[in-house]
Amino acid sequence: MVLAGDQLRARTGQGPSGHRRPVRGISFQVRRGGDWSVPQARIRVEDKRLINCESVDVNQLMPLKYRWAWEHYLNGCANNWLPSEVPMGPDIATWRSDRLTAAERLLIMRNLGFFATAESLVANNIILAIFRHVTNAECRQYLLRQAFEEAVHTHAFHYIVESLGLDEGEVFNMYREIPAITAKDEFEMAITTDVLRPSFSTETCAGAQRLLEDLIGYYVIMEGLFFYSGFAMILSLHRRNLMTGIGEQFQYILRDETIHLNFGIDLINGIKEEQPALWTPDFQGHVRDLMRHAVDLEIAYARDALPEGVLGLRADMFQQYAQHIADRRLERIGLRAEYGAGNPFPWMSETIDLGKEKNFFESRVTEYRSAADLRWD
Secondary structure: OOOOHHHHHHHHOEOOOOOEOOOOOOOOOEOOOOOEOOOOOOOOHHHOOOOOOOOOOOOOOOOOOOHHHHHHHHHHHHOOOOHHHOOOHHHHHHHHOOOOOHHHHHHHHHHHHHHHHHHHHHHHHHHHHHHHHOOOHHHHHHHHHHHHHHHHHHHHHHHHHHHHOOOHHHHHOHHHHOHHHHHHHHHHHHHHOOOOOOOOOOOOHHHHHHHHHHHHHHHHHHHHHHHHHHHHHHHHHHHOOOOHHHHHHHHHHHHHHHHHHHHHHHHHHHHHHHOHHHOOHHHHHHHHHHHHHHHHHHHHHHHHHOOOOEOOEOHHHHHHHHHHHHHHHHHHOOOOOOOOOOOOOHHHHHOOOHHHHHHHHHHOEOOOOOOOOOOEO
16 A cells, blocks of 8 residues: 555654654654665664663564563463363252352352452453553563453353352342442552553653552452452362362462462562662552551451351451461562461462462472363372
8 A cells, every 4th residue: 555645644753844753652764755664773672661661662572571471471371271161060069959058158159249340350450551551562462361361260250150040140249239349349449540541651750659559459469369368268168079160260260360460570570670769668658558458358358258157267267368468478579578477278378389379380280281170289
């Protein structure tokens, strides 16, 4: 297709006199006469930055600078699964029987209600907020993979609700109607509000700190803290051979979330390293305040889901568990532990060792074959 002079100038940012206007994201020049030129200079890997990178084309993946992002992407691809591959027949039979107590049914329903919308909140944050402001191609490659996985997780909860014949309106409206779930979701949505604005920019220190707050809020708190009580609750039933289809899907989700958490922490620490001026004492204090508030919300959620407890689980155990996890997360972003709490569920370490999450795939999960054949070493 041949473009007329005015069209060509509009496409390339070339002024009427033939001089090139600077256009964000355009790395080529147009010669007089309308011929395309070769790029001015090849991209240097050392010029790549995680945010606020104007000198490197965000579409150029290679050469890689942040190999950790690419490794997380490859690990995610190696763990592909679909909910419909997990058989739900035994769960349907159990749900229709009298094997479950009222307390166990409440625990299952509360966790389905929280996760059903929490996964979509994470996906929205990735696509509508984080992806816009991360200016690195290899990180964006992983974010695309993560967004797909969040869609799979949302699909899993729809599949469970449909399989068990649950009231879809009840489950998918718990984030509006159950105060303990509403409080956690509103906490996360408040963190995202500014970053979602069309005018938001990370070019100022305040703006970059807001993005960093968003990353901590979603990766460290939402996926790294809020999800883990639910994992422990559902997997405790799975260990007793109850609701094994749901339990198997939660194992797959936990495996995905482990990579999400590790990627997010690497991204947060990478931004801190490139822009140390963001990590001020005041901002660190703000992060600690967010974590303390999040722990309180998680304790309230556990009390709502386990008002009377079930075999092997009591609400007060999740207070200690939330504090234990919060300490681990704070340490991984360079902050001291807040609570000094131990792990009340040592059996969870058989599924995932919170102190060695980066080695999760090497030491815990055997080679992935299919979603119907999940085996743990």
